[in-house]
Amino acid sequence: MSLLSSLYPGALMVVGASADPTKRGFQSVRALLRDGFQGAIYPINPKLTELQGLVCYPDIQSVPGQPELALICTPAISLPDVLQQCGLKGVQTAIVLASGFAESGSEGEALQQQSLAVAQRYGVRLIGPNTSGVFNTHARMNLVGFSDLHAGPLGILSQSGNMALSLVTEGSQQLHSGFSSYIGVGNAADLGFHDYLDYFAADQGTGALVAYLEGLTDGRAFLQAARRFTARKPLVLYKSGKSESGQKAARSHTGALAGSYQVARGVMRQAGVVLVEQPDHLLPVAEALATQPLPQGRRIAILADGGGHATIAADALDALGLTLAELSPTTQDGLKALLPRGAAVSNPVDVAGGTDSDPLNFARCAELLLQDPGVDQLLLVGLFGGYALRFDVSLADAERLTAVQLAELARMASKPLLVHSLYALSRPKPLQQLVEQGIPVYAGIDAAVAALKALADYAAYRQRGEQDDLLTGQGEASLRAARLLTGVRQQGRTALLEPEARQLLGTFEVPLPEACWLQTPDELQQLDGQWLEQPLAMKVVSRDVLHKSDAGGVKLNLLGLAALQRGWQQIEQQVLSHQPEARLEGMLLAPMASAPGTEVIIGVTHDSQYGHLLMFGLGGIFVEVLKDVVFRALPLSRADAWDMLAGIQSARVLEGVRGQPPVDKQALVELLLKVSALVVAHPEIEELDLNPVRCHREGYTLLDARVLLATAASGAMSAAGAEATGMAELADGVQRLH
């Protein structure tokens, strides 16, 4: 992979090297020399012959070696020419700092397109333009001008140079294990988020990645790369532009389009990404994920040397849905033997001064907790690291020894150990030692608990593992569906009539309630007795009526022939007075759904960033007022479907509330998977609404179904669809994919 070799280059050029210390063309050369970059450095500037002791070359072609990487510090306007020279020289990757491209208006956009065309012609890949730069501490290559870097496992990928600066500064002010590479995404004219994810996945120096994201141009590619990435390493992401106001800022910043945050939350979780809700949790969470083993579960033990911190930590656990581990009697007895009478030996454990004069006792307590099979992770909260500062300087040695023991105990137990200390920002020696031994140290309890949760969530995602196949379309069903969709299109329609929508779902074996479609009122007389002896719902069928209820096109509880005839007449009148030109294509009759149940809504929409999305939520007030819905990108896996059911805030309603029976979750999961399969096989379906689906203790009843197709111009046509319209050889080629 050329990006990987480019960012561990044997040689690099600085195009637009400078003798002015305020210029990037000077600073980058200085940083490379200072940090001991091992490769060759070629400064390029026609006006200089020497720079900081290095030979300076007048132009790219004069460079004697074969640089893989070029840092381009020249103004925007020079870029097409510089890239051509780079290409001729065999450069693989160019980092373009200049701004004045797509982010600055149509002229810049044209210049960016022109530069990209040159780059592609000569096989040069671009980072940027308008990027703050790149560093790779493991290659001792700092091309961004951040100071105070130290090498470690955390990669940074950011759409904002300032956010990267924030992270690096935060790292330098606190104890942490250090950074590997940083890439500033910039305008992403060529290489984009998904390429960089592949780089960080392959980079052996990176253990976990921290990403700051404002918006995506190709969300699907991102999700696929994220899925590949998270199968190997943790990815911790903060997504800005959550709010409408936030999105406004994002647009004026990079011109990126931030999608709905609710969508992002769903699809990122699906791809195994750890999404943090506060930017200052990025580093703390990534620190834990980069250094700790994956836990078996969500049961946390808290070991505190003060009651206040213990209580706060327990509150924070509860707020994030983690569990306070139940300690075994053995553990509790062991703790009792170690601690004074006033100590709390059930979780959270409060040593009640039992370590103030003997820090090693803290390690003994930690050992008992780590050995308890009911404990998945251990959190220490309080003063540790500051005993010598707070109590007596004579404790310093014992405290340092305790730090070493704590790290060793965690390693032996193969369980995560996280340490909160109110002295974290003072960086006393024992805390430094913990971090050096791979134990994260936190100044805030909330950040520490967010890290515990991220460990549990990511571990659960990884446990889902490879058996979690993505389901795709089914051949036979697909053919029947394709015929139906082609028929609709041939009539120049994009909206399916409700009977057609039901039929379409039927091809994918979605169980449908009995229904019949009559084209004229005369046909009512041919209904057999069974239809006349139960109350029926009657709905107008019309290609011109999208919202049947609003148009007066629905009547409920019609019993017997007379009522049906009267109903037909009334619907016709109402619809035509609402839409005089509507073409009526009869009525759909269905028995009234009498079984009680909980109403849910299932929908598909096509998102400009992430492609087809599946939505699930509870019906009625939950969706309309509370917007309590979850999204996933298609295709859906079985685990995704279960995760959707668990993911709504009011998930408890599915268990049965207010006298309703619990819903048949298994059946609902099958329905979600069938909808996914249908839409994956027929991507010309642009929108689909099953609203409501009434869920029973066993099975469910679809009460309404709507399907809209993309216009021929905008939508991709499915393979089977193509076949049915007569393009047989095209279909042949694609059909085998399913």
Next chain:
Amino acid sequence: MSLLSSLYPGALMVVGASADPTKRGFQSVRALLRDGFQGAIYPINPKLTELQGLVCYPDIQSVPGQPELALICTPAISLPDVLQQCGLKGVQTAIVLASGFAESGSEGEALQQQSLAVAQRYGVRLIGPNTSGVFNTHARMNLVGFSDLHAGPLGILSQSGNMALSLVTEGSQQLHSGFSSYIGVGNAADLGFHDYLDYFAADQGTGALVAYLEGLTDGRAFLQAARRFTARKPLVLYKSGKSESGQKAARSHTGALAGSYQVARGVMRQAGVVLVEQPDHLLPVAEALATQPLPQGRRIAILADGGGHATIAADALDALGLTLAELSPTTQDGLKALLPRGAAVSNPVDVAGGTDSDPLNFARCAELLLQDPGVDQLLLVGLFGGYALRFDVSLADAERLTAVQLAELARMASKPLLVHSLYALSRPKPLQQLVEQGIPVYAGIDAAVAALKALADYAAYRQRGEQDDLLTGQGEASLRAARLLTGVRQQGRTALLEPEARQLLGTFEVPLPEACWLQTPDELQQLDGQWLEQPLAMKVVSRDVLHKSDAGGVKLNLLGLAALQRGWQQIEQQVLSHQPEARLEGMLLAPMASAPGTEVIIGVTHDSQYGHLLMFGLGGIFVEVLKDVVFRALPLSRADAWDMLAGIQSARVLEGVRGQPPVDKQALVELLLKVSALVVAHPEIEELDLNPVRCHREGYTLLDARVLLATAASGAMSAAGAEATGMAELADGVQRLH
């Protein structure tokens, strides 16, 4: 006030002074001398004649002066004797450090009681025992052993010594304006939270108070003191123990919903307390409240020197319900003139590099924003303070000058100005200057935005002002209610029958739907035509049936005499098969509530900490599944009532959703106030449920009412109730409702 004079003492004793540097009896004397305490210091220890250059006295009576304050470092067992000596010496206040009292079991509890009795006999007030101590920087008196204190406006009141240590350490690691006094609450044997609130309110050195609270013994006294305090100064509080499960055995719906944290959130807001949800927001929020003027509203301008931070800040504003100010055309034109082309001049303002080489331009932009009448508060985000570090050291002078100008501009505009800087923890000179000039500086954007919100909330609370009277009971109504309640009690009941509950509400002029109570089925025949021509609801009346629906005691939609007779019979059968021994006292008939509306629930419960609480929420799924309810302590003010309606998460539902009309909020406010007045006048009402109340576009319909009284032993009886005891013609009074 003796506590105030005690904590600015002219002389103090250290009882149990020590020559051992690890002991508090040594450390406190050292700190007093080091800090330049101005009063007399009298160490007491029979074994020493001199300590750190001071005369040491053998016992308390030998002390020549008249110390107001004693720091008691001796062991628990000595306390009664020491307090007696203190009392004889005329000491006003004693700080007792020793543990081993009520927190350690029954023996300690007895010792605490004994000590308290001595203290009370001799008129000595106690801080503690089991307190970590006290400091007052303005008196140069540090009796707690925290280091790195500097004097400033923030008081600390804490139930955990570790949390106080956390706050002080956090302060010393960051830029902040300094601390005034700290009081460790300890066991609160004598002085408690409410006394300390009065101290901090009176203390001129304290501008705002930070409090850490775990639990309260007297919540009502706390709320009253908090109300007095917040009328003068801001109080920022973190309440731990959020995850405690709700009250155990509550008989009513409202009681069951009164989980402790939800209640705390409601009553603290009512008392003007700023409750923070993360402990690490305590100091940042208090810092803003202590230093900034109160803003006119919630419209925030953001000035950023980088897009990423601007976006994050806008997201954070939105998440907390603040508004991005709309900038006037004048402001936008002014910014355009100051900034480069790529800058965003609508809010959030991004200078797009327009200040990198000219920090003073930042002040010019800030000036325009502060002058905009549409801006209530200004937040700066990004790198400010670090320009010299990040860009060029030559910018240092200009950056310092900018800091001075920014502070001056904010002063002139009388608007809050808060500054976020990613260099905050590095404490560069310009940021130090900002803090010295009274401008808070934050390392995290979330903390800064939490502070903006706290300023807006507290300002709104203060604007409610004194005209917001608390409403109490009404004399005439109260007398009628008292007769009714006494009658119920005389029958040995604590549960009111529904007709009685309705009548009770009627005495306080709550409008009630027409209803009638029939004692035998024969009375059905006497109903006049109006009652037989509309569908009625029939509900069993029985002192033994608490949950009428569950017992089969409710029938709906009964039309005509025959249906009513059948209904009566069925209800009787069902109730008796459910509860064979139930005494039936007839049926309540009411017309079916036909008007559409939104159902709400209003309830009262008696809380062991805070006394009577009023609850408000939406009915049905909102209360049962989402627990979307708010609480306030009684009595309720009109502003409180409006605040309750606005305070539920789904407040939007009150505006009308899913085709429902908006509810009559004015009427609902009156109802809340009437319920408050009723319960305040009759505190023997222990629980009350109006569930549901159906709210219409105009007015509302009470569909059910339940009232439970305290048992005679547990509940206080109202004065009027006691007066009315003996009045007997109650059955008469309740028989025919309206």
